[in-house]
Amino acid sequence: MGKHILLLGAPGAGKGTQSKRLASEFDLEHVTTGDALRANKDMDISDMDFEYDTPRAYMDAGELVPDDVVNEIVKTALQSADGYVLDGYPRNLDQAEYLSEITDLDAVLYLDVSEEELVDRLTGRRVCPECGSNYHVEFAPPAEEGVCDECGADLIQRDDDTEATVRERLSVYHENTEPVVDHYREEGVLVEIDGEQTPDDVFEDVASVVDDA
Structure with missing residues (x-):
């Protein structure tokens, strides 16, 4: 039986990076809400008495998929996985x-x-509008400042990476998801990892917890 691992953290904490490494190291499925939604966007939810009959219809309309639908999709993804992150x-x-x-x-x-x-991590991201390459001014800078290594185009900062937008995203996270962290802390099952170490050191800590789980 594969292990069942939950990874929590704010936007920019490195969840995606660590989840992918855990998934490959321990042969687990990396389950994200976004991927699960995309994989099941044509799931028939007509029996759930919602405005739309598929998750795709919500996405096409630019509306948030209701919690109950997200729950069903996550349930489907977890049931088909032997082990998961x-x-x-x-x-x-x-x-x-x-x-x-x-x-x-x-x-x-x-x-x-x-x-x-x-905030530093999220506002430092730069992308190439031509070829889609990603950089970070501090952690993964291009060879020449502001210029894409791959195709030579000028790098841009996305609107959702500006400081005002980033702080708004973090305040939404604190409001909605911080209580989830507190919930697991109160249950005595939360293991806190120092996410400000290098990615390799973070992974070492994460992997040792999963090893013992």
Whole structure:
């Protein structure tokens, strides 16, 4: 039986990077809400009495997919996985309650990163509008400042990476998802990892917890 791992952390804490490494190291499925939604966007939800009959219709309309639909999709993804790393769910306490009904977790990890560090990480991202290459002014800079290594185009900062937008994203996270972290902390199952170490050191800490789970 594969292990059931939940990875929590704010935007910019490194959940995606660590989840992918865990998935390949321990032969687990990397389950993200976004991927699960995309994989099941044509799922028939007509029996759920919602405005639309498929998740795709919500996405096409630019509307948030309701919690109940997200729950069903995550349930489907987890049931088809032998073991998994869950990343980006649960986003709120209702989803955390639902998760406890459909699966047992072997480990709950929280990547702890300070607000200022998160802002630095998220606002430092630069992308190439021509070929889509990603850079970071501090952690992965291009050879020549502001210019794409791959195709020579001028790099841009996305609107959703500006400081005002980043701080707004973090405040939404604190409001909705921080209670989820507190919930697992109160249950005594939360393992806190210093997310400000190098990615390799973070992975070493994360992997040793999963090893023992």
